[in-house]
Amino acid sequence: MHSLSAIVLAGGKSSRMGEDKALLPVQGVPLLKRVCDVASSLCNLVYIITPTPEKYQHLSLNNCQFVREVPLSQENLSTPTSTKVTLPLPHGPLVGFAQGLAVVQTDWVLLLACDLPKLQIEVLQNWVEELENVPEDAIAALPCHDKGWDPLCGFYPRSCFPVLNAFITQGGRSFQSWLAQHPVHILSLPSTEMLFNCNTPEDLALVDDTR
Numbered sequence: 157m158h159s160l161s162a163i164v165l166a167g168g169k170s171s172r173m174g175e176d177k178a179l180l181p182v183q184g185v186p187l188l189k190r191v192c193d194v195a196s197s198l199c200n201l202v203y204i205i206t207p208t209p210e211k212y213q214h215l216s217l218n219n220c221q222f223v224r225e226v227p228l229s230q231e232n233l234s235t236p237t238s239t240k241v242t243l244p245l246p247h248g249p250l251v252g253f254a255q256g257l258a259v260v261q262t263d264w265v266l267l268l269a270c271d272l273p274k275l276q277i278e279v280l281q282n283w284v285e286e287l288e289n290v291p292e293d294a295i296a297a298l299p300c301h302d303k304g305w306d307p308l309c310g311f312y313p314r315s316c317f318p319v320l321n322a323f324i325t326q327g328g329r330s331f332q333s334w335l336a337q338h339p340v341h342i343l344s345l346p347s348t349e350m351l352f353n354c355n356t357p358e359d360l361a362l363v364d365d366t367r
């Protein structure tokens with residue numbers, strides 16, 4: 157059995173929602189707490205990657221550890237006299253994930269967005285068992301839907317860090333572009349319902365009948 161921890165991303169702009177969606181309650185429980193509770197039922201340790209841990213410290217989160225995301229420093233490879241540049245936050249989920257993966261100690265990590273109110277523990281549990289069958293060269297094991305991979309509800313081996321880091325250093329910021337360059341194992345998805353994410357107030361109203 158592989159060792160497993162989780163990474164939950166909570167560092168975006170929430171521009172479509174108009175306020176920090178991580179803190180919005182669904183049936184009385186803030187979205188970030190709902191996702192972290194699911195993750196901690198599957199893993200002993202959950203890392204929450206965010207530039208602002210102080211915003212979430214009041215939530216009662218079990219088995220969770222904050223990793224403060226920092227602005228990205230890198231050499232600008234496009235100039236002959238390589239110049240040091242600092243890229244401001246937020247730099248997107250791929251870089252947030254890489255900063256989290258850098259501290260992970262387990263063989264595999266479950267990566268989740270903070271805005272998934274319909275996660276199903278039984279499906280995730282089946283996927284954990286499926287990790288035993290993932291080929292060694294795969295950089296991820298993910299569900300797939302009609303728009304491509306769902307990178308923010310699936311699994312990555314810690315060993316993918318060097319190729320991820322190289323992709324980011326070369327300026328890559330898109331999960332889909334990175335995944336397209338490497339083998340990815342498909343996880344079977346009984347229903348796309350559990351991938352529903354809350355991006356807008358209308359999405360939120362669909363999952364919270366107290367509104």
Ligand SMILES: Nc1nc2c(ncn2[C@@H]2O[C@H](COP(=O)(O)OP(=O)(O)OP(=O)(O)O)[C@@H](O)[C@H]2O)c(=O)[nH]1
Nearest residue numbers: 166167168169170171172246247248249252269270
């Ligand atoms: N740590 C971290 N998480 C991020 C970053 N950008 C997005 N996320 C997370 O990635 C997940 C999906 O985010 P999106 O809904 O695509 O983007 P968003 O910026 O949060 O929202 P929009 O502004 O409405 O696009 C959420 O859990 C976000 O919190 C980032 O730069 N750092």
